[in-house]
Amino acid sequence: MVEPRPLHRRRSIRLWLGAAWIALLFFAAVFAGALSPHDRLAQDLMLQTLPPAWLPGAEPGYYLGTDSLGRDILSRIIYATRPALIVAIVASTAACLFGSLLGLVAGFFGGWADRIISRLVDIWMAFPPVLLSILLVAVLGPALSSVIIAIAVIDWTRFCRVVRAEAMQQRRMDYVDSAKVAGYGTLRIMAREVLPNVLPAIVVLFSLEMGIAVIVEAILSFVNLSISTDDPTWGSMIAEGRGIVHQAWWVLVFPLTCLFLTVLAFSQFGEGLKERFDPVMR
Amino acid sequence: MSAPFLKIDRLSVRLRRGGEGRLLRQASIAVAPGEVHGLVGESGAGKSMIGRAIFGILPRAVEVIEGAVRLGGTDLFTLSDRERRRLVGVNAALIPQDPLTALNPSKRIEAQMTDRLTRILGLSAAEAKARALGLLEEVQIREPARVFRSYPHELSGGMRQRVLIASAFAAEPRLIVADEPTTALDVTVQKQILKLIAEMQRRHGTALLFVTHNLGVVAKICQRVSVLYAGKIVEQTDVATLFNAPAHAYTRALMAATPRYDRPEESLAPVRPEVIEALSQEIAQTDNIWAEARLAAAGRRA
Numbered sequence: 001m002v003e004p005r006p007l008h009r010r011r012s013i014r015l016w017l018g019a020a021w022i023a024l025l026f027f028a029a030v031f032a033g034a035l036s037p038h039d040r041l042a043q044d045l046m047l048q049t050l051p052p053a054w055l056p057g058a059e060p061g062y063y064l065g066t067d068s069l070g071r072d073i074l075s076r077i078i079y080a081t082r083p084a085l086i087v088a089i090v091a092s093t094a095a096c097l098f099g100s101l102l103g104l105v106a107g108f109f110g111g112w113a114d115r116i117i118s119r120l121v122d123i124w125m126a127f128p129p130v131l132l133s134i135l136l137v138a139v140l141g142p143a144l145s146s147v148i149i150a151i152a153v154i155d156w157t158r159f160c161r162v163v164r165a166e167a168m169q170q171r172r173m174d175y176v177d178s179a180k181v182a183g184y185g186t187l188r189i190m191a192r193e194v195l196p197n198v199l200p201a202i203v204v205l206f207s208l209e210m211g212i213a214v215i216v217e218a219i220l221s222f223v224n225l226s227i228s229t230d231d232p233t234w235g236s237m238i239a240e241g242r243g244i245v246h247q248a249w250w251v252l253v254f255p256l257t258c259l260f261l262t263v264l265a266f267s268q269f270g271e272g273l274k275e276r277f278d279p280v281m282r
Numbered sequence: 283m284s285a286p287f288l289k290i291d292r293l294s295v296r297l298r299r300g301g302e303g304r305l306l307r308q309a310s311i312a313v314a315p316g317e318v319h320g321l322v323g324e325s326g327a328g329k330s331m332i333g334r335a336i337f338g339i340l341p342r343a344v345e346v347i348e349g350a351v352r353l354g355g356t357d358l359f360t361l362s363d364r365e366r367r368r369l370v371g372v373n374a375a376l377i378p379q380d381p382l383t384a385l386n387p388s389k390r391i392e393a394q395m396t397d398r399l400t401r402i403l404g405l406s407a408a409e410a411k412a413r414a415l416g417l418l419e420e421v422q423i424r425e426p427a428r429v430f431r432s433y434p435h436e437l438s439g440g441m442r443q444r445v446l447i448a449s450a451f452a453a454e455p456r457l458i459v460a461d462e463p464t465t466a467l468d469v470t471v472q473k474q475i476l477k478l479i480a481e482m483q484r485r486h487g488t489a490l491l492f493v494t495h496n497l498g499v500v501a502k503i504c505q506r507v508s509v510l511y512a513g514k515i516v517e518q519t520d521v522a523t524l525f526n527a528p529a530h531a532y533t534r535a536l537m538a539a540t541p542r543y544d545r546p547e548e549s550l551a552p553v554r555p556e557v558i559e560a561l562s563q564e565i566a567q568t569d570n571i572w573a574e575a576r577l578a579a580a581g582r583r584a
Contacts, residue, residue, distance in 0.1 A: 110342065174384035181337045182398045183371025185364075196388040 015272025021265035029081040036075035037061055041230055044070035049248040065250045067240060073251065076232035077258055083226070083233050084262065087147055087217040088210040094152035096206050099159025104198065106160070107167025108190050114164070121157045129154050133216060137225045144227050147220050151213050162205055166198040200277035204270045211266030218259050234259045285355075286312035287489050288336070288374075288457050293349030295331055295340065295513070305331050305344060307514040307568060311491070313506075315456060318483060318490045320500035320521070322536070323510030329493045330379075331513070333459040336491075337370055338363075353457070371402050375450040377460040377479070381442035381467070385434035392430045395449050402453050417448035420485075421478060440471035444478065451482050457489045464499070476503065497540045501525060509533050514565055531557050 028035060038061070047070035053063045064073040106117040133150040140146035170176065171194065179189045220226045221235025234255040241252030288311070295306040306328045313319045323329050334340045336351055338358070351358045353373055358366050378384040386394060392411070395418075399410035418426035421444040434442055443463065450458050460479060464472040480503045483490045492504060500507050500521065507524050509517040509532065517530040528534045538551040 174378045174380055175386040177337070177339045178376065178378060178384055179386075180339050180367075181370065181374075181376045183367040183402060185367070193386055193389075197386070199388075 012272070014268045015276065018265040018267075018269030018272060021261055022269060025081050025085060025262060025265075028078050029085050032079050032082060036072070036078045037063070038072035038075045040071065040075045040079045040232055042071065046070065049244065049251065051248070052250050052254075064254050065248070067237070067251045068244055068248070073237075073254055076237060077234070077255055080232045080234045080237065080255065080258075083144055083231070084214050084217060086144065087151065088213045088266075091148040091151035091155070091213045092206055092209040094148065095155040095209060096159050096202065098152065099156035100163045100198075100202055102156070103160040103163030104167050104190060104195065107164040108171055108194060110168070110171075117160065118164070121160050124154075124157045127154075130216075130219060133220065134223065134225060137220055142225045142227070147217055147226050150220070151216050155209060155212065158209060159202065159205055162201055163198055166201045167194055170194045170197050200274075204274045204277070207266055207270030207273060211263040211270075214259065214262050214266070284314050287315045287354055288313040288491065289350075289352040290332065290336075291350040291352065293332070293335060293351065294347050295328070295335060295344055296347055298343055298345050304347075304569070305513050306335075307512070307565065308349065309508075309510070309513065309515050310349075311508055311515070311518070313457065313489045313491055315489050316487045317506065318480075318492060318504045320504035320507040321491060321493045321510060322495060322497060322500055322507060324495060324536075327510040328513040329495070329510055330461055332510075333376065333461050333491065333493055336374065336457075336459060337376060338366055371398075372453070373455055374457040374459065375453060375455040377443075377446055377450045377458060377463045379462045379465055381439055381446055384446055385442055387434055389433075390430070391432055391434070391437075391445055395430075395445070395452060398449065399452055414448070414452055417452050418445070420451075420482070421445075421448045423448075439467055440475065443467060443471075443475050447475070447479060447482060451486055451488065454486065455488065457491065458483070459491045459493065461493045462495070465495075479503070497537060509536065511561055512565055514568065516561070516564075532561055 044066075047059060047062070047066050049068055050059050050062050050066040050070075051057055052065040053060070055065075058065065062072055062074075064077070066072055067076075102117050102120075106114040133147075133154055136150040136153060137146045140149060176189060176193060179193050184193070217226060217233065218235035218238065221233040222239045224236070224239070226233055226235060237255035238252060238259070241248070241250075241255065245252045290309060290311045292308040292310055293306050294304055294308050296304045309328070309332060311319065311321070311332065321329050321332060331340065331344070335346060336353075336358070340346070346359065353369060356369060358370065361369065385391070392414070395414040396407065396410040399405045399413060400407060403410075405413065415426045415430065418429060423429050423441065423444055429437065429441065429445065437445065447463075463479060464475050467475060476499060479490075479492075482488075483503075492499070494500060504521050506520050507518070508515045509524075509530065511532050517524070517528070517533050519529070523529075524533065525537075528537060532553070535551070535553040535557045539553060541550060
């Protein structure tokens with residue numbers, strides 16, 4: 001009677017910290033214009049590689065320093081939340097809808113439908129994902145939409161596998177038989193009886209997938225295959241900072257920290273959700 | 283006896299890929315309106331298959347190879363899927379074996395009980411709610427309004443079984459199949475649930491097909507009984523005859539293997555190998571007769 005309470009609180013902290021960071025990102029993305037102290041694109045060669053504000057030699061107003069072209073790092077990080085979140089939301093939604101639908105069909109109907117879909121997933125998963133995404137974006141041309149398509153095309157299998165397994169488990173429950181006995185049709189049983197019970201798994205996976213999408217976008221930016229303009233992304237900032245890490249570590253470290261925290265926040269948020277759902281659903 | 287409401291006629295069922303092995307061998311059962319018919323047998327005898335065949339929820343790997351299931355005179359196998367669902371939905375209901383999985387975990391009890399009533403009987407939402415609440419009271423749930431708002435995981439196993447019983451009777455079906463409704467429950471609750479089902483059956487005058495492996499239960503609530511072994515009905519009679527003068531060796535063996543509170547000094551006897559041997563021969567014989575009949579029929583067609 002003494003132990004469970006703090007345990008429960010720790011789980012909640014993970015959920016709320018994740019949610020707080022994600023909320024902060026959304027806030028930054030929406031109000032990027034008002035929040036950033038400088039123009040994200042303005043170069044000033046007089047202000048090259050200024051250190052962050054608390055180090056000697058810093059210029060007032062440049063809180064996280066500047067990069068090799070004298071651009072303000074804080075402003076660039078704030079603006080870079082936009083492509084990151086757009087990719088996270090749109091790509092995850094697309095992967096989720098497509099993968100969950102196929103997974104639900106495979107798991108609920110079984111038989112040949114399951115066999116075809118499962119083989120498709122097996123074949124898909126045999127491709128190395130990073131290589132495949134680089135290939136896809138190279139073919140589609142570097143743009144944010146290509147990145148989104150690449151992620152959706154590759155990652156639908158995650159949703160498909162999990163939803164299939166859950167649907168298979170639910171299908172064996174007596175309540176599905178009861179619904180049949182009550183005279184409900186297959187579609188209605190799938191959508192109204194089984195789907196709500198699979199939904200928690202989908203929500204958790206969706207959160208994890210947003211983190212993955214952010215990483216993949218960063219990887220593609222790092223190899224210069226994401227958005228092609230000067231607009232900042234965390235991946236391209238990391239790529240720029242890599243070359244001068246010995247002279248100006250902050251150019252690399254700040255966007256990297258941001259990326260790290262974001263991915264961590266999405267995964268912790270997802271895990272927190274999972275724990276929150278678990279005692280109810282199982 | 284009046285015309286049976288449920289009439290299962292020489293129903294045979296087999297595994298799709300199981301060769302000649304059969305799960306049901308020309309099983310015939312008739313249940314008159316208001317009658318309680320017990321279906322007993324050991325695990326794997328095919329008891330549940332009969333219930334599942336009525337509702338069209340046989341496992342995918344199983345197929346019906348001959349026979350008919352008639353509900354009020356209509357052969358269910360001749361209907362389209364949609365017609366059959368409707369007819370069965372209105373006229374029959376199931377009390378499932380495992381109350382833990384028979385309610386949808388993500389829906390409140392209210393939705394699970396009233397959806398059926400509005401859909402099947404075309405009641406208005408308010409009528410359905412009133413009827414469902416009334417039934418919850420009838421199954422002796424103390425706070426129906428609270429249970430109505432609950433999710434299944436908030437209720438105990440016994441409560442959930444009561445809810446399922448209320449659900450089954452709610453649409454006033456003419457037939458209810460109870461598939462071992464007390465097996466998954468605590469011993470202390472089993473007796474109450476059994477009593478409740480018997481009372482509800484009497485009050486509503488519903489025909490009841492009671493699937494169980496417990497002869498004691500059969501003695502308490504059934505009028506007629508079928509004893510099933512390996513998918514074959516080896517004895518079918520009224521309950522008094524069954525207990526006073528069991529005709530079949532297997533029935534006698536089954537009784538000897540049932541514990542009795544009134545005679546604790548008697549030791550239990552397992553079903554003897556001779557009985558099993560005799561049974562296998564009997565079943566092989568019917569299978570042969572059947573195969574010959576099919577050959578003959580094929581010959582006539584040719």
